[in-house]
Amino acid sequence: WERARAPSTSSLGVEGKSDSExxxxxxxxxxxxxxxxxxSQFNVVNDLCKVLARLVRAEDGLLTFVRALLGGLLDPQHTxxxxxxxxxxxxxxxxxxxxAEGEVPALVETLLSQLQDADEQISNxxxxxxxTLAGHHLEGVMRGFLRLPMPLGRFQERAVQALVRxxxxxxxxxxxxxxxxxxxxxxxxxxxxxxxxVVWRVACAEPAAATCVVTVMLGTEGAGDFVxxxxxxxxxxxxxxxxxxxxxxxxRDPSGDVAEALKALGSAGEEEDRARWxxxxxxxxxxxxVRDEEQCAAALAHLCAEIAExxxxxxxxxxxxxAPLLARPYDCQRWVVAAVLGAFVGAPACHTGERLAQxxxxxxxxxxxxxxxxxxxxxxxxxxxxAAEVAEVRRYATTILSAMMAGMDxxxxxxxxxxxxxxxxxxxxxxxxxxxxxxxxxxNVCLRIRPCFEKHKAAVRAAAITLFGHLSRFGAAGLxxxxxxxxxxxxxxxxxxxxxxxxxxxxxxxxxxALKALGPLLGSADVEAMLQxxxxxxxxxxxxxxxxxxxxxxxxxxxxxxxxxxxGCTAFLKSEHSFVRANAAMLVGFxxxxxxxxxxxxxxxxxxxxxxxxxxxxxxxTVRLKVAEAMSNLFDY
Numbered sequence: 001w002e003r004a005r006a007p008s009t010s011s012l013g014v015e016g017k018s019d020s021e022x023x024x025x026x027x028x029x030x031x032x033x034x035x036x037x038x039x040s041q042f043n044v045v046n047d048l049c050k051v052l053a054r055l056v057r058a059e060d061g062l063l064t065f066v067r068a069l070l071g072g073l074l075d076p077q078h079t080x081x082x083x084x085x086x087x088x089x090x091x092x093x094x095x096x097x098x099x100a101e102g103e104v105p106a107l108v109e110t111l112l113s114q115l116q117d118a119d120e121q122i123s124n125x126x127x128x129x130x131x132t133l134a135g136h137h138l139e140g141v142m143r144g145f146l147r148l149p150m151p152l153g154r155f156q157e158r159a160v161q162a163l164v165r166x167x168x169x170x171x172x173x174x175x176x177x178x179x180x181x182x183x184x185x186x187x188x189x190x191x192x193x194x195x196x197x198v199v200w201r202v203a204c205a206e207p208a209a210a211t212c213v214v215t216v217m218l219g220t221e222g223a224g225d226f227v228x229x230x231x232x233x234x235x236x237x238x239x240x241x242x243x244x245x246x247x248x249x250x251x252r253d254p255s256g257d258v259a260e261a262l263k264a265l266g267s268a269g270e271e272e273d274r275a276r277w278x279x280x281x282x283x284x285x286x287x288x289x290v291r292d293e294e295q296c297a298a299a300l301a302h303l304c305a306e307i308a309e310x311x312x313x314x315x316x317x318x319x320x321x322x323a324p325l326l327a328r329p330y331d332c333q334r335w336v337v338a339a340v341l342g343a344f345v346g347a348p349a350c351h352t353g354e355r356l357a358q359x360x361x362x363x364x365x366x367x368x369x370x371x372x373x374x375x376x377x378x379x380x381x382x383x384x385x386x387a388a389e390v391a392e393v394r395r396y397a398t399t400i401l402s403a404m405m406a407g408m409d410x411x412x413x414x415x416x417x418x419x420x421x422x423x424x425x426x427x428x429x430x431x432x433x434x435x436x437x438x439x440x441x442x443x444n445v446c447l448r449i450r451p452c453f454e455k456h457k458a459a460v461r462a463a464a465i466t467l468f469g470h471l472s473r474f475g476a477a478g479l480x481x482x483x484x485x486x487x488x489x490x491x492x493x494x495x496x497x498x499x500x501x502x503x504x505x506x507x508x509x510x511x512x513x514a515l516k517a518l519g520p521l522l523g524s525a526d527v528e529a530m531l532q533x534x535x536x537x538x539x540x541x542x543x544x545x546x547x548x549x550x551x552x553x554x555x556x557x558x559x560x561x562x563x564x565x566x567x568g569c570t571a572f573l574k575s576e577h578s579f580v581r582a583n584a585a586m587l588v589g590f591x592x593x594x595x596x597x598x599x600x601x602x603x604x605x606x607x608x609x610x611x612x613x614x615x616x617x618x619x620x621x622t623v624r625l626k627v628a629e630a631m632s633n634l635f636d637y
Contacts, residue, residue: 056091056095062091062095062098062099063099063100063103065091066088066091066092066099066107067107067110069084069085069087069088069091070088070107070110070111070114071084072084072085072087072088073085073088073111073114073115073118073122073125073126074114074118078119078121078122081118081122082121082122082125085122085125085126085128085129086125088125088129089125089128089129089132092129092132092133092136093132096132096133096135096136096137097136097137099133099136099137101137101139101140102140103140104133104137104140104141104143104144105140105141105143105144105146105147106144106147107133107144108130108133108140108141108143108144108145108147109144109147109148111126111129111130112126112130112144112145112148112155112156112159113148114126115155116153116154116155116156117155118155123155123158127158127159127162130159130162130163131162131163131166131169134163134166134169134173135168135169138169138172138173138176139176141163141173142173142176142177142213145159145160145209145213146205146206146209146210146213147209148209150208150209150212150257151212151257152212152213152216157216160213160216160217160220161216161217161219161220161221161223163217164217164220164223164226165220165222165223170217170223170226171226171230173217174214174217174230174234177210177213177214177217178214178233178234178237180206180207180210181207181210181211181214181237181238181240181241182236182237182240182325184204184206184207184210185204185207186203186204186207186241186244186245186330186332186333187201187202187203187204187244187247187248188201188202188204189201189202190202190250200249200250201247201248201249201250202248202249202250202251203245203248203251203252203254207241207244207254208245208252208254208257211238211241211245211254211257211258211261212257212261214234214237214238214261215257215260215261215264218234218261218264218265218267218268219264219267219268223268224268227265227268228268231265231311231314231317232314232315232316232317232318232320232321233317233321234265235265235307235314235318236317236318236321236322237321238258238261238262238265239262239300239303239304239318239322239336239340240322240325240333240336240337241258241261242255242258242259242262242290242296242300242336243296243300243332243333243335243336243339244330244332244333245257245258246258246290246291246292246293246296246332247293247332253291255290255291255296256291258290259287259290259291262287262290262303263277263287266306266310277306277310280302280303280306285299286299286302286303287299289302290303297335297336297339297373297377300336300339300340300343301339301340301342301343302343303343304318304339304340304343304344304347305343305346305347308343308344308347308348308349308350309347309348309349312349315344315347315349315350315355316355318340318344319341319344319355319358319359322336322337322340322341323337323341323358323362325337326338326362326365326366331371331373331374334366334369334371334374335371335373335374335377338363338366338369338374338377338378338381339377339380339381341359341362341363341381342363342377342378342380342381342382342384343381343384344359345359345360345363345381345382345384345385345387345388346381346384346385346386346387347387348387351387351388351389351392353392356385356388356392359381360382360385360396360399363378363381363382364378364382364399364403366378367379367403367406367407372410372412372413372417372418375407375410375418376417376418376421379403379404379407379418379421379422379425380421380424380425382400382403382404382425383400383404383421383424383425383426383428383429384428385400385429386425386428386429386431386432390432393429393432393433394432394433394434394437397429397433397437398437400425400429401426401429401437401438401441404422404423404425404426404429405422405426405441405444405445405448407419407421407422407425408422408423408448408449408452409448415457416452416455416457416460419452419455419460420457420459420460420463423449423452423460423463423464423466423467424463424467426445426467427463427466427467427470430445430467430470430471430473430474431470431473435473435474435479435480435481438471438474438481439474439480439481442471442474442481442484442485443484443485443488445467445471446468446471446485446488446491446492449464449467449468450464450491450492450495452464453465453492453495453496453499454495454575454576454577454580456576458502458503458504458506458507459506461499461502461504461507461510462504462506462507462509462510463510465496465499465507465510465511465514466510466513466514468492468496468514468518469510469513469514469515469517469518470517471485471488472485472514472517472518472521475489475518475521476521477521482521485521486521486522486523489518489521489522490522490558490561490564493565493568494565494568494569494572494584494587495568495572496511496514496515496518497547497550497583497587498572498575498580498583498584498587499511499580499583500512500515500535500541500543500546500583501541501543501579501583502579503577503579508541509537509538512535512536512537512541513537515531515535516531516532516535519531519532522557522558523557524553524557524558526553526556526557527550527553527554527557530546530549530550530553534546543583543586544586547586547587547590548590548594550590551587551590551591551593551594552590552594554591554594555591555594555595555596555599559595559599559602560602562591562595562599562602562603563602563603563604565587565591566588566591566592566603566605566608567607567608569584569585569587569588569591569608570584570588570607570608570611572584573585573588573611573612573614573615574611578618578620578622578623579622581615581618581620581623582620582622582623582625582626583626585612585615585623585626585627585629585630586626586629586630588608588611588612588630589612589629589630589631589632589633589634590630590633592605592608592633592634592637593633593634597636600637605634605637609634609637612627612630612631612634613631615627616628
């Protein structure tokens, strides 16, 4: 007590001389301290701190005193530790605002580290002190959490959840974390120490830690209303974070933390909704997909479709939060926004005129984005309009068809990703619109997709053939597009027959379906019957026998076109695909061999013969074998 009354000798740095009121207060506290009851002692400590709060200097004494009290929380004597907690809470309540903002994170880190093994009473007192400090320095306290090792320990989770349960702190704490997730640099790139051409992507610490803290906040028991009120803002931030986390190539992978945060977001509601949300991994592989760079966009799209169905009222908030981020410098953030907006285009809840118009406008505006992934996902999103009402599809059809056609000409699309997306989108759109809207572009579409039959990627070949088959609905007899489209069928018939024996099962199946759809338009009952009978989608086709019989039917039904077919086969003998060269050799042999002698003046066999002779030197043994078999059909030419 004498030391408190003589501040000039105190290591706490109390200010100047005490006035008479403070001296009198200290005298009263000295008399009260004689009482032995624990509660009385704690009251004395609390009141003493009211006096000390007026004496301790803010410059250095306050921080020194607070640190000393933090050490007192570890006193082996329980009552002494409790006394330190009482003093700590009192000082922070009265003078917490005077603690330098930059010192707060370290204090929080010390407090949470020291109390993680303390008993319940001391822990609760520490949590109360933390909330008190947060009332003065909420941002500093949150930064203290971000300095802790992740994932958080059990007591540290309790500390976060204590802030969530405090109505005056919860919103500010969450807003700080979301702002950090939305604005902080998500990762940094570091060159490899040995290989200078290799660049590693490393997650920045604060956004990674903020993700973990948000997860804990969302999992707070009884916080359902708080989570619901912030659902759109949290969903937008976590979706954005997913795209930034999935590409990390060095250090701790934060994508798992994002998946856990998204799980927690959807698990705050009713039990039935929680079970359905968590089951998304089994239904669509969503939670595993969020961790996979190649599957992330599709996983987020499934997740957003679920959000649109379960939380329809939150969709507009998510769109409004993400739309401005299409201008961000990071590709990973822009493609996330494109994926989310595209998923909403396909959701029935978003097919109202105004909302759909906003989504379509945002996607159309970024079809020329510098990042190919963004362009691809914009094309995919525009294709999702096919799920809307027919009237809406027809409203946007012209604009979307033009965008899809342009996508097929993307000069930077070396892997044909945008081309594939464009053809898939065209298939969906053309399945819905009327012939009148497709009439002007029908032949152009046929010409654009024809080179895709020969692409190296099987998925592109399958998509091109599927699209061509879908165009059959515009070639029905009586429609203005009938005759032009029939000409396109004949122009692509040889290519389709070659791919009927493609090495890829998906392409073979697509070709069967397409030929069965196109057959009725050719005008030959025998050819149509042949196609319908033998092209069983999941069946095994005896390709050689089928082509032998079909060639006879084609030469009988379309004798004036046989030379055209033979010319097409001759061209395919130079295909980059060995299986196409082999199939083309078989076809030319069957076609020429099936032509009656009286009709052979309709063809010019010499070019085909020379091409077959040249193909006898093909590097592929199967091709040479099929060429020899084809030439055996031409012995009497």
